[in-house]
Amino acid sequence: MSPPPEFQALIIALSLGMLVGLQRQWSKSQLAGIRTFALVTLMGAIAAQIGGPEPVWLIAAGLLGLVALLITGNILVRESAGSGQTTEVAMVVMYLVGVTVVIGNTAVAVVVGATVAVLLQMKEPFKAVVSRIGEEDLTAILQFAVISLIILPILPDRTFGPYDVLNARTIWLMVVLIVGINLAGYAGFRLLGQKRGTLLAGILGGLISSTATTASYARTPSADPVRTRAAAAVVLLATAVVFVRVLIEIGAVSGTLLATAIAPIGLLLVLAVGLGLISLKGTGDQEGSAVEKSNPSKLAPALFFALMYGGVLLAVAAAEDWLGGAGLYGVAALSGLTDMDAITLSTSELVDAGRVAPGTAWRAIVIAGISNLIFKGGIVVSAGNRSLSRRVGASFAVLAVASVLLIVFWPS
Numbered sequence: 001m002s003p004p005p006e007f008q009a010l011i012i013a014l015s016l017g018m019l020v021g022l023q024r025q026w027s028k029s030q031l032a033g034i035r036t037f038a039l040v041t042l043m044g045a046i047a048a049q050i051g052g053p054e055p056v057w058l059i060a061a062g063l064l065g066l067v068a069l070l071i072t073g074n075i076l077v078r079e080s081a082g083s084g085q086t087t088e089v090a091m092v093v094m095y096l097v098g099v100t101v102v103i104g105n106t107a108v109a110v111v112v113g114a115t116v117a118v119l120l121q122m123k124e125p126f127k128a129v130v131s132r133i134g135e136e137d138l139t140a141i142l143q144f145a146v147i148s149l150i151i152l153p154i155l156p157d158r159t160f161g162p163y164d165v166l167n168a169r170t171i172w173l174m175v176v177l178i179v180g181i182n183l184a185g186y187a188g189f190r191l192l193g194q195k196r197g198t199l200l201a202g203i204l205g206g207l208i209s210s211t212a213t214t215a216s217y218a219r220t221p222s223a224d225p226v227r228t229r230a231a232a233a234v235v236l237l238a239t240a241v242v243f244v245r246v247l248i249e250i251g252a253v254s255g256t257l258l259a260t261a262i263a264p265i266g267l268l269l270v271l272a273v274g275l276g277l278i279s280l281k282g283t284g285d286q287e288g289s290a291v292e293k294s295n296p297s298k299l300a301p302a303l304f305f306a307l308m309y310g311g312v313l314l315a316v317a318a319a320e321d322w323l324g325g326a327g328l329y330g331v332a333a334l335s336g337l338t339d340m341d342a343i344t345l346s347t348s349e350l351v352d353a354g355r356v357a358p359g360t361a362w363r364a365i366v367i368a369g370i371s372n373l374i375f376k377g378g379i380v381v382s383a384g385n386r387s388l389s390r391r392v393g394a395s396f397a398v399l400a401v402a403s404v405l406l407i408v409f410w411p412s
Contacts, residue, residue, distance in 0.1 A: 010045050012106060013098040016113030017041030020094055020120065040091050041113075044098025090116055137187075143297035144183055148176045163317040165350070166310055174345045175306050177252055179297055181207060181245060202234040202276060206241020211338060213238040214376040214392075218384035225387065232391040233280035235380065239373070239399070240272035246344050246365060253348035254358075261362035264406045268366070271402055275395040305342070313346040316364075317355065328356065328364050336368025337375045343368045359412045366403050373400050 021037030093116055100109040155169040184207060205213030217231040243265055251258040312335050319327030328347075335343040347361040373396045380392045 009102045009106070010042065012109065013041045013045035013101045014038050016097055016101070016109065017094055019113060020090060020117045022117075037091065037094055041094045041098040044095040044100075045102045046098075048099040048102035090120060140183060140186065140297040143299065144179060147172075147179055147297060147299070147302055152176055162314060163321065165313055165317045165353070165355070170349065171306050171310050171313075174253075174309050174341075174349075175302050177249065177345070178305060178341050179302055181248070182209075183297055202237025203241055205234060205238035206245065210235075210238040210242045211372075211376060211379070214379050215383065218380045218388065228385065228387045229279055229391070231384075232388055232395070233276050235376070235392050236272060236276035236279055236395050239376070239396075240269055240276055242340060242369070242372070243269035243272060246340060246369075249341065249344045250348050250365075253345055254352040257348050257351040257358045257361050260358035261365070264362060264366065264410050267406065268369070268399065268403060272399060275398065279391060279395070308339070309342045309345060312342040313349065316343070316346050316350060328360060329367050332364035332368040333371045336371035338372075340365070340368055340372055363407050366407055370400050370403050373403075 017038035017040060020041075021035065094113065097109045097113045097116075100106075100112070152169065152172050155172050157167065157169040159165065159167045186208060202213070205216075214235050217234050247258065247262060247265055247269075250261055312331065315331045315335075316328055319331045332343050332347075344365050347356060347364050350356040351358050351361045377393055377396045381389045384392070
């Protein structure tokens with residue numbers, strides 16, 4: 001037999017207050033612990049319950065009383081030791097959580113209460129992260145906010161241009177997606193820095209830029225065979241991450257294409273990971289040269305990608321219209337030389353619009369991948385030592401042959 005609804009609300013409020021109070025008491029807060037937070041949350045719940053159908057005045061009165069108590073308590077605590085305002089703010093929030101439970105938004109109250117507890121507990125990790133953030137990093141975060149929260153909402157959401165495939169908001173949404181992925185890799189690189197091992201270097205390199213990673217690690221000295229194997233592993237693992245990135249981009253734009261492409265592209269991903277791990281064996285925890293990477297949220301590169309994406313989208317639509325699949329494959333081969341993002345996103349969007357068949361689209365993306373392998377292989381041959389060229393070249397050849405076999409023999 002469950003308790004009456006009004007008591008259920010009080011129990012939930014009490015539990016949430018005790019959860020947050022537990023964290024505060026564990027962190028040795030001088031102002032409030034388990035009992036105080038439990039009472040504050042109950043106070044909010046009771047104020048909402050006894051206030052009748054219009055409890056606003058009583059809720060406001062309780063909130064003012066709580067603020068007065070907090071001011072008094074804060075003055076007394078500060079006489080003996082300095083403290084921040086986190087506990088006081090948390091108490092006000094938990095009072096409102098108690099109110100929210102009674103009003104009927106129990107799910108919201110539970111989420112907010114748990115979030116408060118997590119935020120309070122994450123003080124030291126947050127401090128550690130912030131201590132590593134430099135001016136350029138903060139600029140990158142703020143510029144991403146401009147790109148995603150200011151520019152994107154004001155762009156018109158309508159198609160225009162030849163073939164009616166260009167849409168300013170959709171194009172910029174793709175920019176936000178790519179810059180977001182790049183920013184995640186950049187953040188990982190900045191936080192983990194030079195202490196990353198070979199495996200992590202490959203993963204971050206693939207998120208940032210597999211081409212830049214290949215160029216950086218191709219300069220490994222030939223006199224060190226262990227570092228040569230490690231460099232090959234980084235290049236191959238970065239290439240494997242490209243396939244993960246491609247699947248994420250496809251899934252973000254077209255679920256239809258993802259359902260068709262996940263199996264063949266997933267096989268290439270598994271093969272690339274396997275080749276990378278084979279090369280990784282016996283290298284230990286090597287540290288390689290840093291991948292040169294600047295702020296990924298700068299407006300100029302974002303505008304360049306928007307123009308490139310729009311151009312590829314238009315070229316793909318025109319090629320499909322004039323030449324069918326063969327024309328699309330040609331565009332994919334050219335655009336994939338240095339970048340996989342534009343062709344992946346453009347073909348995904350056209351599949352979602354019903355202009356390109358999913359089987360044709362994923363084959364075009366794989367062709368772009370072959371082109372990208374050839375380009376990166378050329379970088380290794382021209383800049384790398386002979387041993388590295390053999391290792392990477394052989395692995396890239398295996399991936400390219402596997403890609404061709406999938407294109408030809410995979411069921412349409």
